Amino acid sequence: MKLEELKTPAFLIDLPRLKANVQMMKDRARNQSVSLRPHVKTHKTAEIARMQTAEEFPGITVSTLAEARFYQESGFEDITYAFPITVNKLDEAAELTTKVKIFNILLDQPQTFSAVEAYGREHGITFNVFLKVDCGYHRAGVDPSKRESVQLARNLADSDFIQFKGILTHAGHSYHCHNPIEVIEIAEQERDVMVQFARSLREDGVDCQTLSIGSTPTAVHAPGWQGIDEIRPGNYVFFDKFQADIGSCQTKDVAARVLTTVVAHYPDHNQILIDAGALALSKDLGADHLDNEIAYGGVSGHPNLKLFSISQEHGLITSNDPLDFQKFPVGSLLQVFPNHSCLTAALFPEYHVVENNRVIDRWVPMRGW
Amino acid sequence: MKLEELKTPAFLIDLPRLKANVQMMKDRARNQSVSLRPHVKTHKTAEIARMQTAEEFPGITVSTLAEARFYQESGFEDITYAFPITVNKLDEAAELTTKVKIFNILLDQPQTFSAVEAYGREHGITFNVFLKVDCGYHRAGVDPSKRESVQLARNLADSDFIQFKGILTHAGHSYHCHNPIEVIEIAEQERDVMVQFARSLREDGVDCQTLSIGSTPTAVHAPGWQGIDEIRPGNYVFFDKFQADIGSCQTKDVAARVLTTVVAHYPDHNQILIDAGALALSKDLGADHLDNEIAYGGVSGHPNLKLFSISQEHGLITSNDPLDFQKFPVGSLLQVFPNHSCLTAALFPEYHVVENNRVIDRWVPMRGW
Structure with missing residues (x-):
């Protein structure tokens, strides 16, 4: 199928770029001797998760229990649900614990620990639990740095209804960086905080099986992962304008695109209307901590075009210079690379897989909670 | 079912408030002798669209062709697709023209007019077309104000393959207002521009069957609609924090809520973590042209709480004062009213209908393009 035959807006995945991104992170993990447990919330498909884990570590990371159920049904046997558990989700977590070979949850509240232990005692179930750490x-x-954090780890390790799996963190503040040099500092902090905390735990007699870290910026730039067991980046499969803007990738590496139609020309306002709005792109502002002008995505091949305004189905493009409207005929197609591919992908009921400008496959992601 | 039995995050509709909002707009339209052709993109359900049209004008407005197909299949017979048509959507529009008793499209480009006319000639079909006007x-x-706009209307009226239905506008700049006084000015502009343009057309011999206007702020506050035939507000069924902030409604009128669980307390940072993030709320900043602090929604019953940060599944709440954590126990529920209910609703695969704190129904919206 040709791109011109797709309904717009449509979510496109550039297959060669996706494969290259997947391989890049596998290589980084293998070279540094850490397990790669990719966060699949970026795409929520079985197809890409299989590519990410093929011939490597089989574990994945999910952001919702619905994802966990979907991946269990898709045959995945080692799943970490990387959002702190709450009591109202324990029935579902217990069911997944029995169904998935290894199903890990995490917590950071003493009262949640008590609730998980009480649930385990009442139902005769042993939960695999990570302690979530703020790096x-x-x-x-x-x-x-707090004594009560060591105590919570000790309580987890001592419980008869909990298998203490280790400590887990996410250096999300790497997204506030301006460039790779700043990201490297965060990556070193992420690693050092975890290694130091594990040392404190061991000195206190608490064995820490797994040290788990990861964000896409730090996973791309970390100079080394000595002492770390696994990394959990997710966004790297697609990358996006944000990652390109802070230096995690180049624009050419972005594997996700929104295909859109030029709907109208408004020369008096130097504007072009497209059919990709907030429901096709999300209202994520991207790397708005940089000195860039506000844009809701980049237009592939046209760095001078600015997608400056979006409403539900409308997107408006302008430029600092007078637009050459003849270059963008009404009815022609443009491709927008999103500010934040995770949020953009989540808006589409299907993804179109593209190679050599042909649509060669269609992948259906899971949705909901 | 009790609210406590729902998985979180969940999208709640307060049924009595929804009914009151629906009735309010029906009353306004009836009192002013205009037809109400509600924009159903806000909710995308058959249930609410039936409430909006029951015992009144049967027409609805949609934002995508997928919505048009869904509502055609749900029995609606008078549908306006209120997004400018493009050539690549004419096959679908033609099919809908044959299936729906009255199916209206719109355009504003001379080259689109030519394409629609050529398609109609080639396929022996007559499209119902509105001319989209910038008010x-x-x-x-x-x-x-331009001569070529009158000419385009004349071309539409003269075509053998087009039924010229009239002129249509959307005063979206009412969303930039700070208060109802400013909205009333926009509402008068919206009406006056259309009445004046229709007069120009008639003086030129072009009959203008329907004058269609509408945005929720102007539909709520317009002092009168003399000369106007129909209004197309949509957001009013739910309203949201944005509409409350600019004075389209009061906070108590907001019928949409996101139910969320308190996940964790962080006293050192004066923060509460909830399980409603960007995929449950959207990243719409709301009425950020007002002098309000950035917030991704309001917490129902707790105006002092500030939802200041969201990522994919995480939401962080703080307050200018030290939080009283005991009031918000870990595991307890909160309700967030969204900044922009259209974008928030679009993120959920189902809506839970609530009356007297009980879940009494479940409505499934349509999705996609």
Whole structure:
């Protein structure tokens, strides 16, 4: 099928670029002797998760219990649900614990530990649990410098209804960086905080089986992972404008595109209307901490075009210079690479897989919670 | 079913508030003798569209051709596809023209007119076409002050393969207002531009059957619609934080909520983690032209709480004062009213209908393009 035969807007995956990105991260993990447990929330498909794990470590990371169920049904046997568990999700987590060969959950609250242990005792089930650690992002996790964090790890290790799997962090503050030099600093902090905390635990007699870290920027740039067991990047399969802007990749590496139609020309306002709006792109502002102008994505092959405004189904493009409208005929196609591919992909009920400008496959992601 | 039995995050619709909002707009339309052709893109369900049209004008407005197909299959017989048509969508539009009793499309480009006419001639089909007019929003539409806009209307009216239905506009710049006084000015502009343009057309011998306008802010506040035939507001069924912030409604009128669980307490950072992130709320910044602090939604019943940060599945709440964590136990529920209910609703595969704190129904919206 030709691109021209697709309904727009459509989500395109450039297969050669996807494969190259998948291989790049496999190579980095293998060269540094860490396990790669990719976060599949970026795409939520069985197809890409199989590519990411093929002939390597079989584990994956998910962001919702619905993803965990989907991947269990798709044959995955080692799944970490990397969002802190709550009591109202324990029934589902227990079912997954019995169905999946290895199903890991995580927590960082003493009262959640008590609830998980009580649930395990009542239902005769042993949960695999990571302790979530805050390595500086300050979104979630225990403070590794605090005595009570060591105590919570000890409680996990001592429980009869919990298998303490180790410690896990996410250096999400790498997304606040301006360039790879800053990312490397965060990557070293991410590693050092975890290695140091594991040492504190071991000195206290708490064995720490697995040290798990990972964000795409730090996974791309980390100079080394001594002492670390596994990494959990996700976005790298597609990358996006954000990652290109902070230096995690080059624009040419972005494997995700939104195909859109030029709908109208408005020369008086130096504007072009396209049929990709907020429901096709998401309203993620991208790397708005950089000094860039606001844009809701980049237009492939046309760096001078600015996608400056989106509403539900409308997108408006302008330029600092007078637009050459003849280059963009009404009815012709453009490709937008998204600011944040995870959020953009999540808006589409299907992905079109493209190689040599032909649509060669169609992958259906899972949705919901 | 109790709210506590729902998986979180979940999309809730407060049924009494929804009914009140639906009735409010019906009353406004009836009192002003205009037809209400609601824009159903806000919810994309058959259930709410039936409520909106029951015992009134049967017409609806849609934002995608997939919506048009869904509503045709759901028994709706008068549908306006309110996004400018392009050549690659004419096959679908033609099929809908044959299947739906009244199916209207719109355009604003001379070359699109030529393409529609050529398609009609080739396939022996007559399209119902509105001319899209720019009343000051500058997103789409012809400039009504220009001679070539009158000429385009004349071409539409003269075509043998087009039934010229009239002129249509959307005063989206009402969303840039700060208060109802400013919205009333936009509403008068929206009406006056259209009435004046229709007069120009009639003076030129072009009969203008229907004058169609509408945005939720102007539909709520317009002092009168003399000369106007139909209004097309959509968001009013749910309203949201944006509409409350600019004065289209009060916070108590917002019928849409995202149910979320308190996941963790971080007293050192004065933060609460919830399980509603960007995939449950959208990254719409709401009325960020007002002097409000950035927030990704309001927390129902707790105006002091600030939802200041969201990532894919995480939401972080803080407050200007030290949080009273005991009021928000880990595992307890909160309800967030969204910044932009259209974009938030679009993220959920199902809606839970709530009355007296009980879930009494489940509605499934359509998705995709």
